[in-house]
Amino acid sequence: MREVVVHTLTDPLVARPEFEGATELGDGTVILILDVPSLLRLARKG
Amino acid sequence: MMVIVENYILFEIEGAAYAVRTSQVEMIEMVESITRVPNAPGFVEGVTAVRGQVVPVISVRRRFHMQPIPLDIRSRLVITRLENRLVGMLVDTAREFARITPDQIKAVDSLSGQGSEYLDGVAAMPDRLVLLVNLERLLSIEEQDILSATDGMQGEIDSGSQVASQRQHRLKP
Numbered sequence: 001m002r003e004v005v006v007h008t009l010t011d012p013l014v015a016r017p018e019f020e021g022a023t024e025l026g027d028g029t030v031i032l033i034l035d036v037p038s039l040l041r042l043a044r045k046g
Numbered sequence: 047m048m049v050i051v052e053n054y055i056l057f058e059i060e061g062a063a064y065a066v067r068t069s070q071v072e073m074i075e076m077v078e079s080i081t082r083v084p085n086a087p088g089f090v091e092g093v094t095a096v097r098g099q100v101v102p103v104i105s106v107r108r109r110f111h112m113q114p115i116p117l118d119i120r121s122r123l124v125i126t127r128l129e130n131r132l133v134g135m136l137v138d139t140a141r142e143f144a145r146i147t148p149d150q151i152k153a154v155d156s157l158s159g160q161g162s163e164y165l166d167g168v169a170a171m172p173d174r175l176v177l178l179v180n181l182e183r184l185l186s187i188e189e190q191d192i193l194s195a196t197d198g199m200q201g202e203i204d205s206g207s208q209v210a211s212q213r214q215h216r217l218k219p
Contacts, residue, residue, distance in 0.1 A: 007100040011131055011185045013090050014083045014102040022081070024095040030081040032093075 051147050057140035058107055070181055072125040074140050077117050090138050096125055103134040133185050197218045209215055
């Protein structure tokens with residue numbers, strides 16, 4: 001487990017309901033954080 | 047009469063010179079790693095970390111309907127500031143400044159071709175032509191894309207994964 005700083009993806013170019021935000025790893029790589037409840041909602045809508 | 051000289055930062059796409067106002071550019075960076083964002087519009091390369099912030103990156107080549115090229119040591123990210131947004135533009139290379147006076151600038155409506163909808167004009171420099179980029183239009187997202195963010199998820203995911211498989215994001219050491 002680790003603590004991360006979550007940046008929200010608010011820019012219209014990358015704002016997606018599937019992602020809660022993004023975080024920067026120690027090596028400078030950015031990883032996206034899935035918004036699981038929102039994903040499930042999207043999947044249910046089919 | 048006072049002549050307003052504007053400073054521009056030049057970048058290159060497929061051998062052609064493009065310019066954005068220096069006042070709209072925050073910094074120019076080497077390309078380290080870009081993380082793809084699934085289901086983002088096709089011209090969006092992804093997101094990258096710039097000084098503690100996560101910023102979207104667009105491919106100017108894709109925006110201009112040109113073939114993307116692999117990243118190399120000349121590739122640059124031109125980090126632009128537009129109102130409160132920070133957006134990176136992935137370009138073939140960027141390494142020059144230029145001062146451009148209004149009398150050097152010609153309107154662009156007679157121009158046609160790839161990407162001309164994102165241009166404000168053409169500046170005739172002594173040694174070459176420089177295309178002036180309309181940043182607002184370049185960084186805008188079509189209404190279509192905004193709508194598809196909430197509707198028609200299935201089709202979106204399919205087209206997104208096709209785009210994904212064609213991409214290469216890591217700069218080889």
